[in-house]
Amino acid sequence: MNKILADKDLTRRIEEISDQKLSDCYQCGRCTAGCPFAEFMDVPPNQVIRFMQLGLKEDLLKTQGPWFCAACLVCQARCPRGVDIPRLMEAVRTIHLRAKEGLIDVPEIDKEFLLDAPPLALISAFSKFTY
Amino acid sequence: MKLQYYPGCTLYTKAKPLNTSLHACFNAVGIELAELPHWYCCGTTFTLARDNRMSLIAPLRILAKAQQEDGKVLVPCSICYNTLKRANYMLNEDRETLDILNEHLEESYDGNEIVLHPLEFFRDNEELVRSKVKKSLKDLKVGCYYGCLLLRPQQEIQFDDPEAPTIFENFISSVGATPIDFPLKVECCGSYLVVTSPDAALESSYKLLRNAQGNGVNAVVTSCPLCYYNLDALQEKMTKAHPDFKQIPVFYFSQILALALGAEEKNLGLEQNKVSPYTILKEYDLL
Amino acid sequence: MKRIGVFICHCGINIAKTVDVEALTEQIKKYPGVVHAENYKYMCSDPGQNIIVEAIKKQKLDAVVVAACSPTLHENTFRNTSERGELNRYVCEMANIREHCSWVHDDREIATKKAFHIIKSLVEKVRLNEPLDPILVDVTKKALVIGGGIAGIQSALDIANSGIETILVEKSPSIGGHMIQLSETFPTLDCSQCIMTPKMVEVAQHDKIKLLTYSEIEEISGSIGNFKVKVRQKSPFVDWVKCNGCGECDLVCPVTTDNEFECGLSSRRAIYRPFPQAVPNKFTISKLGHPPCRIACPAGVNVQGYIALISAGKYKEALELEREANPFASVCGRVCNHPCEAECARGEVDQPLAIASLKRFIVEKGSYPTEQKKPNGEKIAVVGSGPGGLSCAYFLAKKNYQVTVFEAEKVIGGMLVLGIPEFRLPRAAIKEDIDYIKSFGVEIKTGVEVGETISINELKTNYRAVFISTGAYEEMKLNVEGENLAGALHCIGFLKKVNLGDKVTLGKNVVVIGGGNAAVDAARVAKRLGSDVTILYRRSRKEMPANSWEVEEAEREGIKIEFLVTPSKIFGTERVQEIECLRMELGEPDESGRRRPIPVKGSEFKIPIDNVIVAISQKPIIDWLGKEFGKTKWGTLVVDDDTGETTVKGVYAGGDVVSGPDTVIKAVAAGKKAAEAINASIKGIKIARKEYNKATPEPEKLRQTKKAPRAEMPKLTTDQRKGFDEVELGFNEETAKKEAARCLNCAICCECKQCETVCEPDAIAHDLEDKILDFDVGAIVVATGYDLYDPERLKEYGFGTIPDVVTSMQFERILSASGPTVGEVKRPSDGSTPKRIVFIQCAGSRDKENHLEYCSKICCMYTAKHALLYKHRVHDGEPIIFYIDVRTSGKGYEEFYNRVTDEGATYIRGKVSKVYQDNGRIIVLGADTLSGKQVEVETDMVVLALGIVPKKGSEDVVRKLKIQCDANAFLSEAHPKLKPVESQTAGIFLAGAAQGPKDIPEVVAQASGAASKAIGILVQDKIAFEPTVAGVDEDLCSGCSICVAVCPYSARELDKEEMVVKVVEALCQGCGSCSAACPSGAAQQRNLIDRQIEKMVESALEEN
Known part of the structure; x- marks a missing residue:
């Protein structure tokens, strides 16, 4: 059985890193509705936020959702409650990265792609996905 | 007249056409682009972690250096523009962080540098461009792709209406081409996900190119080297994934302007486009 | 000393928990003047009140302080209690130890101490209170209801049914509000029309209701029982007493505009009835002033009018309307410089209308016989048969004057025939207009040169008035060497020869000097005579006075134009051979505003020529007029600006002879002005100067107008332009109608007056003005209603760009049996039935x-x-509803919701992010938060359930009523629970959605509540006002009037004889502004005089 509101520390850390108030979210799902990458996520943005609100730490740290956020800010622009969702996603990534859990292993990247891709794609990805 | 210019890394590497064609444009309207001496990378992507001050140092130093030269700096790359502008906004809102950072730097910054995109410059100097147009691009149906970074977050970027922007279309009209609206022009191309989740980038870029084509666009224009890469270079894979997809040329806005201003072809960098632009340009008698 | 009693309330535990009421009672008992103190659990309860009554009687109290809650809540209660104890109500005061003390403190000791200070300061106040009597004022037994929606209708009926006269003011032409727009109403699905129209009729027929629609509140003053109201009854431009609502006008009106009642889903006429069941069933004309085209026309031609008539296919009427202001329809349809087009608002969308070309079209559609006039015996002479002279003759002849025109030339038409070449203005086209003018009985004598054949004095003697319009024919010289050599021609002389059919031969190389229309005409004529032509103009293209479109044609025909060039010398032995020119540059602007050309030194160059045509300007020939005629330094005649009368009485002048070379339409305008002045002078009437209200479309409308390019005039190809055939070929009917339909109808009503021609009861009144009505009322109900939130602000939902995204109110109309689709659900874009x-x-x-x-x-x-x-109308239709929460709190509402889901509506919990079009399909980007899925729905139509905002414009009424609004601009009730229909101003009540979003049952209940509150006031003969008003100590008052200026209720006025301020007590609200402002202390509020306040402050601040 999941224990809700068990990990208050997690909620506090997320709020600190993101500078957002989790209680602002009323779970309308508009972030999920407009997210260009929601279909690739195992857990969509609004549910990631729900995990945060309920302090479901294991679920939150297990989900791959935040790694698909491209910080395009469509959700932020349309959120009726003024929640900066990409900051919340960054907070989850930050927690992982500070625990030395990155998404990509640079030597593994396809050499041909490395030569072809514009530097700013690589630098952006490294800054978001590596520690 | 001189304008201070920050090209950013990619304009010297993969996005040379944006750099050379932009120079050609400013040259044609009689403005010199004075490149900021000793510049470095802006860090790409503004940090969204509120407790990460390290990531602010690069943009801060660029802004401080730029300020020593001139009160405003022209930044054509959407990512650099977004990063510098957001950092600028944040440092103005959070004076405490600005003071702390200033203490640790050689340079000192007061938060007043103006970060300017070429499209903003052309919006404010429309006559300058209009009077210099040599070639009519009348029949070219251009879809203006804004992407995310020029529009959001609205409060910090203040570039245009984030849901229904028009600055790009007005620009395209002023150089004599026909702008065609398409609703996905403000949605994301996939950005840096192309590195980690190429499928995500491919599908989102495909979706918006299809939307542009469905509205009658026959050339897409953008200002971001990363969007440009996703929209142009991924088309080959799109054709594989979606056999009915017809490729469509993608241009930097400066290439289109340079064409209209009658710049020399060698400055346009068209040969670097993955999807050949020559067929359409010849069809409309533009080369 | 006064015997004061103090009564301390526990307020349950609200006070007693924090304040030690027992200790407090003991402490206050010892305070000077307090002879009795007691506490009780609920002092406001019946036993509590009895404690006070008994104490007053037993202890013979002179004053009472009740220490309890806020006086807003219970002051009235305890003052009534005092009266029951036979103590004057104004010597009872409350000390607020709950809100001001127990609720805001935790520390019992400190709170108790503070409560003591609060109570004793009130003891100090009440010690100086005087017993007062309420001020009694007569009540005006009439009510005002503002707003004619369901709320206003219900309130008005309730009040009127109690026998009280009620004035119902509604802004739009009919009552009914939003409810009459709805199809069925939830949860019972009664048809809105069926339950609403009987109520509307009842209002109209009620003998106690005065219904004022199309009216707005102009001003309100006064207070409860006696409000003074000014109502502006807007002019409907139809006499509603006469209008029988037959609707004949609707059929002939050529102007269409958006139908507001149908939310823009269909259009209506400029003359309209909002909907067939409107109450009152009368027509109204939407009139916004004068359109910019009509104002721009020097002759004041009703441009919008004739264009509207063209779109309606009424060409005869269009031509008649044109010729009301300008007889030269055929001529102006071709050569007018059309200043109207420069002002045309359509130019802000794409390009201005082709107004002049449309004018030509209506002339070509046919000519019509004129009504024969009976001469009135007054004879008028006109000198010159150009457009100025003939216009003057025409307007006078139409007024039955007998006009004779004297023309020196053998041909009629002045510069029209002599100056303008045939390829621009065929002779037949001129004849068309001249024949029309002649048909009014104008006599034209050619070959009669006034000044030679007949003298001006003879004319003056034989005619009541003379109008001189002899044009400007003297050609200006270049004043360069060689100008008199053979082969050097002057423009008008050259054109006149060609136009009269004389043989003119030119050499190969011709240079024309000048930049006006005559220069361009001369060049184009020369080109047609076989020469190579170059125009030399000393400024740049921008400054060129010739019409830009003529210049373009000239260039198209192969004429070269050299800008910034001026001739300095013409070389040749007998004939011209070469012309020497100088290059120019533009300097500072001269007095005409154009930049002055300055020669560039050493820039001389030569052009070989066979002929040179000088076309730099002309001036009038007026030496035949004696010294009594005032002349200007430019050699033109002096005339009065308003009348066109020269310095010689009875002799008028206009056209080029006054203005110098100018346009046809200005000459027409001058002739018309003189004709009006001559008529006015003979009939002894005064001409009023007209001021016009310029009507321009809202920026919104301009933004929403779809672009449609201006019709292009078909022309001869340049190859076909060898001879003098007319270059422009004219519009065909299809083109003309399409072009006319581009008109934005700036003023909406175009004043074509077609409605007048069919109105049997003669009700149309285009000059009707607004009326201001005054009423006295005793109570007011405000029911100004709501609007939907502006859908254009939700850009991500595509409203305005995707035609099948509609608002909830538009969908009501689509569902309504009386709506634009007669109740069938159809998509606005293509009329198909939406399957989803x-x-x-x-x-x-x-x-x-x-x-x-x-x-x-x-x-x-x-x-x-x-x-x-939707499901009922389209059985296989799929309604999909995106929601965040479904809120169904209301009787039968949850059951209704269950029925909707039962019948197949799909509810998806998630807020939509975006609606967009992709390859013609509408895509809705949403989410289902319950399954955690993003969902993309393809649909045929989208309905936006828009939020509710206060009615646009209601803020104006609110300001005039001086009532309060909340943060969302809804009207504020006096208490959210206990006074839900009262405003914070006594005598003004609230009803309906103006106070906050609510559904029909709630609105009706609130409206009846507001009505009963209003009735409660209006059934009283007198109304009691608090006597705690501000008075004046006349011994202290110096009459400085500072208090008069600061009083927000106009309750104070200066008595100039006694030089003291007097107070109208019924108006004073006791706000205290005057007391604070009065420098001498003469303005004192009763029971709140300065000394009381001082004592209270002292006591409150005192230690222990």
Whole structure:
């Protein structure tokens, strides 16, 4: 059985890193509705936020959702409650990265792609996905 | 007249056409682009972690250096523009962080540098461009792709209406081409996900190119080297994934302007486009 | 000393928990003047009040302090209690030890101490209170209801049914509000029309209701029982007493505009009745002033009018309307410089209308016989048969004058025939207009040169008035060497020869000097005579006075134009051979505003020529007029600006002879002005100067107008332009109608007056003005209603760009049996039946970040109803509803919602992010938060359940009433629970959605509540006012009037004889502004005089 509101520390850390108030979210799902990458996520943005609100730490740290956020800010622009969702996603990534859990292993990247891709794609990805 | 210019890394590497064609444009309207001496990378992507001050140092130093030269700096790359502008906004809102950072730097910054995109410059100097147009691009149906970074977050970027922007279309009209609206022009191309989740980038870029084509666009224009890469270079894979997809040329806005201003072809960098632009340009008698 | 009693309330535990009431009672008992103190659990209860009554009697109290809650809540209660104890109510005061003390403190000791200080300061106040009697004022037994929606209608009927006269003021031409727009109503699905129209009729027929529609509140003053109201009854431009609502006018009106009642889903005429069941059933004309084209025309031609008539296919009427202001329709349709087009608002959307070409079209559609006039015996002479002279003759002849025109030349038409070449203005086209003018009995004598054949004095003697319009024919010289050599011609002389058919031969190389229309005409004529032609003009293209379109044609025909060039010398032995020119540059602007050309030194160059045509300007020939005629330094005649009369009485002048070379339409205008002045002078009437209100479309409308390019005039190809055939070929009917339909109808009503021709009861009154009506009323109900949130602000939902995204009110009209689709559900874009409709709830509501923070309350239910009605109309239709929460709190509402889901509506919990079009399909990007899925729905139509906002413009009424609004601009009630229909101003009550979003049952209940509150006041003969008003100590008052200026209720006025301020006590609200402002202390509020305040402050601040 999941224990809700068990990990208050997690909620506090997320709020600190993101500078957002989790209680602002009323779970309308508009972030999920407009997210260009929601279909690739195992857990969509609004549910990631729900995990945060309920302090479901294991679920939150297990989900791959935040790694698909491209910080395009469509959700932020349309959120009726003024929640900066990409900051919340960054907070989850930050927690992982500070625990030395990155998404990509640079030597593994396809050499041909490395030569072809514009530097700013690589630098952006490294800054978001590596520690 | 001189304008201070920050090209950013990619304009010297993969996005040379944006750099050379932009120079050609400013040259044609009689403005010199004075490149900021000793510049470095802006860090790409503004940090969204509120407790990460390290990531602010690069943009801060660029802004401080730029300020020593001139009160405003022209930044054509959407990512650099977004990063510098957001950092600028944040440092103005959070004076405490600005003071702390200033203490640790050689340079000192007061938060007043103006970060300017070429499209903003052309919006404010429309006559300058209009009077210099040599070639009519009348029949070219251009879809203006804004992407995310020029529009959001609205409060910090203040570039245009984030849901229904028009600055790009007005620009395209002023150089004599026909702008065609398409609703996905403000949605994301996939950005840096192309590195980690190429499928995500491919599908989102495909979706918006299809939307542009469905509205009658026959050339897409953008200002971001990363969007440009996703929209142009991924088309080959799109054709594989979606056999009915017809490729469509993608241009930097400066290439289109340079064409209209009658710049020399060698400055346009068209040969670097993955999807050949020559067929359409010849069809409309533009080369 | 006064015997004061103090009564301390526990307020349950509200006070007693924090304040030690027992200790407090003991402490206050010892305070000077307090002879009795007691505490009780609920002092406001019956036993509590009895304690006070008994104490007053037993202890013979002179004053009472009740220490309890806020006086807002219970002051009235305890003052009534005092009266029961036979103590004057104004010597009873409350000490607020709850809100001001127990609720805001935790520390019992400190709170008790503070409570003691509060009580004793009130003891100090009450010690100086005087017993007062209420001020009694007569009540005006009439009510005013503002707003004619269901709320206003219900209130008005309730009040009127109690026998009280009620004035119902509604802004739009009919009552009914939004409710009459609805199809069915939830949850019972009664037809809105069926239950609403009987109520509307009842209002109209009620002998106690005075219904004022199309009226607005202009001003309100006074207070409860006696308000003074000014109502502006806007002019409907139709006499509503005569109008029988037959609708004949609707059939002939050529102007269409958006139908507001149908939410823009269909159009209506400029003369309209909002909907067939409107109450009152009368027509109204939408008139916004004068359109910019009509104002721009020097002759004041009703451009919008004839264009509207063209779109309606009424060409005869169009031509008649044109010729009301200008007889030269045929000529102006071809050569007018059309200043109207420069002002045309359509130019802000794409390009201005081709107004002149449309004029030509109506002339070509046919000519019509004129009504024969009977001469009135007054004879007028006109000198010159150009457009000025003939216009003057025409307007006078139409007024039955007998006009004779004297023309020196053998041909009629002046510069029209002599100056303008045939390829621009064929002779037949001129004849068309001249024949029309002649048909009014104008006599034209050619070959009669006034000044030679007949003298001006003879004319003056034989005619009542003379109009001189002899044009400007003297050609200006270049004043360069060689100008008199053979082969050097002057423009008008050259054109006149060609135009009269004389043989003119030119050499190969011809240079024309000048930049006006005559220069361009001369060049084009020379080109047609076989020469190579170059125009030399000393400034740049921008400054060229010739019409730009003529210049373009000239260039198209192969004429070269050299800008910034001026001739300096013409070389040649007998004939011209070469012309020497100088290059120019532009300097500072001269007095005409154009930049002055300055020669560039050493820039001389030569052009070989066979002929040179000088076309630099002309001036009038007026030496035949004697010294009595005033002349200007430019050699033109001096005339009065308003009348055109020269310095010689009875002799008028106009056209080029006054203005110098100018346009046809200005000459027409001058002739018309003189004709009016001559008529006015003979009949002895005064001409009023006209001021016009310029009507321009709203920026919104300009933005929404779809671009449609201006019709291009078909022309001869340049190859076909060898001879003098007319270059422009004219519009065909299809082109003309299409072009006319581009008109934005700036003024809406175009004043074509077609309605007048069919109105049997003669009710049309285009000159009707607004009326101001005054009323005295005793109570007011405000029911100004609501609007939907602006859908264009929800850009991500595509309203305005995707035609099948509609608002909830538009969908009501689509569902309504009386709507534009007669109740069939059809898409606005193509009229097809939508197989799937997506409903988006909370469109604008519950979005504190970007839109409205509040819940609009009714959208959940009306969307459920929409889904159900859609399902009823389209059985296989799929209603899909995106929602955040479904709120169904109301009787029968949850049951209704269950029915909707039972009948097949799909509810998806998630807020839609975006609606867009992809390859012609509408895509809705949403989410289902319950399954955690993003959903993309393809649909045929989208309905936005828009939030509710206060009615646009209601803020104006609110300001005039001086009532309060909340943060969302809804009207504020006096108490959210206990006074829900009262405003914070006594005598003004609230009803309906103006106070907050609510559904019909709630609105009706509130409206009846407001009505009963109003009746409660109006059944009284007198109304009691608090006597605690501000008075004047006349011994101290110096009459400085500072208090008069600061009084917000106009209750104070200066008595100039006694030089003291007097107070109208019924108006004073006791706000205290005057007491604070009075420098001498003469203005003192009763029972709150300065000394009381001082004592209270002292006591409150005192230690222990």
